[in-house]
Structures are given as structure tokens and as C-alpha cells.
Amino acid sequence: MARKDLIAGNWKMNATHLEAIQMVQKLGYRLDPSDYDRVDVLVCPPFTSLRSVQTVIEADYLRIKLGAQNVHWESGGAYTGEVSPGMLAKLGVSYVIVGHSERRQLFGEDDAVVAAKLRAVLGEGMTPIVCVGETLEQREQEVTEQVIGGQLQAALGGLDEATVGGLVVAYEPIWAIGTGRTADADTAAAACGYLREQVRSQWGDAADRTRVLYGGSVNPGNVAGLMAKRDIDGGLVGGASLDPDQMAALVRYWV
């Protein structure tokens, strides 16, 4: 079954809401209807920009999808500083990144937290983008598959086939994030293919529908080589997504 490519911009902690408005408007100008037919285009601004970006998307009838970078797993209550899945869904958010390595490493999110967030996102009808990835030490110790397979299992274990088929998984080797050091296309494809086979071993044909992204220093110069790989269905892009010209070039990687 054909999987639609997804180019997802993870803006991380960048851009005020005023800058975000300009960024999404510029991106909208640079894309044609045929681009959206071919690729799902997603931007994930910080929480403070979600409402502003949503307003631009609606007012300008843009087909850019809106995503969030994080969420809390509870539906509401005394959780100072947190944002619930329902709040995001009401804002037109359709994708939520869970388990990004920066959240795992800098904010102490473990597999249990990632699994809880993933289920909370699904509960509001949004699509989780589940991130997995190994450190440089783990790659050198040749335990990449155990690490990413374990993270995948911890996040997805217990879900049914229909749900897993609708998920997005992002393979993001930690040594390639923000370093300019991309995994070469073969290395990235091997890990993405491994993840897909892990899905297949438990959820069968769902593996043909689950989209698997690569993330880590994706840029307009390396995107075509990555996208040419059968098991890579798109990119989760940090730095390059902040520049609308580069983001548009990523979406139009085949041009």
C-alpha cells in the first residue's frame, strides 16, 4: 500500500508567535497544490505560536498541517505548566511529537512517559510521531537495533493493528541531531527498515501503512537520497525547517 510522504518541521524552542506567522505565510507562498497532493506538510511550532499559526492556516486556506512538540498525558488538572491533549486537538493540532530525544535526555522522559503520552494523543484523535534513536556510544557498541527496537516496543506494546498502521515513527539517531552529521541514506534506511520489520513481526500488514521518518540534520542537499529509500517515508526536520525556503525545498525534494 502506498504511504504518503510526510515532511515535518520541528521548530523546537525557536520563533516568537510573530516570527511564526511570517514563517508559515512564507512557506505557504512557496508551495503549490500539487506539493500537498504528494507530500503531507507539517509544522510543529512552540505552544505559544500554535494559535497564531492555526489562524494563518485557516485564513489563507493553507493545506499545511499543524503539530505540537510535546503534550501532557492527563486530560486536565493540577499540572502547572503543562498542556493537555484536548487543548491541542481543539486548536486544530493533528500531530504530536512524543519521545523526542531532547525530551528524553534533557527532561527525563522515560519509556513509560512516552507510552502514556502516545495513548493520550491517540485518545484525542491526533497522530503521534514517536521518536526513537541511539546515542553515538550505543551505535559504536553495535546495540542500535536493541535500543530502537526496545523504545519502539515500549511505546507501541499493546496497541492494536489499526492504531499502529496510523502511527508515524521517527528514527532519529541522537548523534545526527543538530550536528550537521546526517546518517548516510543506507544507514538511515537500514534502521528504518528494521523498525518496519519490528512492526510487521507484531502487527502484520500494519507495517505497510505505518510511516517511518528519518530525522537528524536533514537538509535540501541530502533529502533526495534519503527519500529515495523505500523504507523512509519522510523527514523530521529541525534546523532546516526554520527557513521557509529550505522547508519548501525539502517538501519539493523530487523537483
Ligand code: PGA
Ligand atoms: P535537526 O533536528 O534537523 O536540526 O538535526 C532534527 C530533530 O531533532 O527532530
